[in-house]
Amino acid sequence: MSGAELSPWIALPAAALLIAGGLLSLVGALGLLRFNHFFARIHAPTMGNTLGAGCVLIASMLTSSAVAGRPVIHELLITVFLLLTSPVTTMLLMRAAVFRSESGRDQPGDTP
Amino acid sequence: MSRRPLLEGLLLAMWLIVNESLALHHWLLGTAFALGIAALVRALRPQIAHPRRLGVALRLSWHVLCDVVRSNLAVGRIILGTLRQQPKIGFLQIPLEMRDPHGLAMLAVIITATPGTVWAGHDPADNVLTLHVLDLQDEAAWLQTIKQRYERPLMEIFE
Numbered sequence: 621m622s623g624a625e626l627s628p629w630i631a632l633p634a635a636a637l638l639i640a641g642g643l644l645s646l647v648g649a650l651g652l653l654r655f656n657h658f659f660a661r662i663h664a665p666t667m668g669n670t671l672g673a674g675c676v677l678i679a680s681m682l683t684s685s686a687v688a689g690r691p692v693i694h695e696l697l698i699t700v701f702l703l704l705t706s707p708v709t710t711m712l713l714m715r716a717a718v719f720r721s722e723s724g725r726d727q728p729g730d731t732p
Numbered sequence: 733m734s735r736r737p738l739l740e741g742l743l744l745a746m747w748l749i750v751n752e753s754l755a756l757h758h759w760l761l762g763t764a765f766a767l768g769i770a771a772l773v774r775a776l777r778p779q780i781a782h783p784r785r786l787g788v789a790l791r792l793s794w795h796v797l798c799d800v801v802r803s804n805l806a807v808g809r810i811i812l813g814t815l816r817q818q819p820k821i822g823f824l825q826i827p828l829e830m831r832d833p834h835g836l837a838m839l840a841v842i843i844t845a846t847p848g849t850v851w852a853g854h855d856p857a858d859n860v861l862t863l864h865v866l867d868l869q870d871e872a873a874w875l876q877t878i879k880q881r882y883e884r885p886l887m888e889i890f891e
Contacts, residue, residue: 644804644808647808647811647812648807648808648811648847650811650812651807651810651811651814654811654814654815655811655814655818655819656818657818657821659821659864660818660819660821660866662850662864663807663847663848663849663850663866664807664811664847666807666844666845666846666847666848667804667807667808667847669845670800670804670845670846670847671800671801671804671847672804692752693749694749694750694752696749697746697749697750703841703845704841706845707840707841707844707845707851708841710844710850711840711844711850711851714844714850714851714852714864715852715853718852718853718862
């Protein structure tokens with residue numbers, strides 16, 4: 621079955637979700653570019669990891685379920701794994717930056 | 733000590749979702765997989781969480797979902813406004829009452845998964861959480877959110 625056979629009731633919300641997810645990730649990436657301090661930049665990619673990824677995954681569930689003719693819910697697992705892993709790396713980066721700034725060796729924010 | 737096979741149940745559910753099948757052999761394989769992994773994990777981490785009160789947990793999940801959506805929009809607005817001004821970043825010290833390690837871990841994940849706030853440290857001696865906030869305008873509001881909206885239900889669930 622090809623994508624052209626998707627009913628508009630599925631295709632339109634899925635397209636809207638994909639655009640929204642893409643925009644959210646793009647704005648998050650823009651934050652990495654625009655913020656001038658490490659402690660500000662660390663907040664930006666969380667957007668793409670949470671709502672951005674969520675929109676794409678819901679869109680994927682909608683279209684896969686419609687194409688397969690049955691509920692496809694693999695994406696729930698991706699959501700769970702994202703929620704388990706991405707905060708851990710963020711906290712690790714944060715702790716490292718806090719440690720470096722406390723030890724006074726350099727200021728992590730001074731480099732653009 | 734009464735223990736519900738929570739981890740085993742989640743692993744079995746994961747197996748069935750990955751295989752997209754409710755056939756008998758997948759139940760058997762999945763159960764064997766879940767029991768084996770759970771036994772191995774127990775050797776790694778003997779301390780077992782005892783979450784209670786599913787209703788509180790569901791309400792907390794809903795609140796977190798709403799907050800994630802809301803703060804995504806808020807952080808997006810801040811990023812698009814950076815041409816005019818950089819956000820006022822800052823650290824915030826929040827004294828906690830919760831001691832349960834699983835509750836604290838959940839709090840860390842909730843805070844860090846919400847855009848605009850990152851868990852920046854925790855002092856186990858005096859139980860004070862260091863929070864990093866992207867746009868620190870109203871310290872009292874953040875304190876209120878963490879304490880009332882997240883910590884209280886987590887204490888009900890884990891303690």
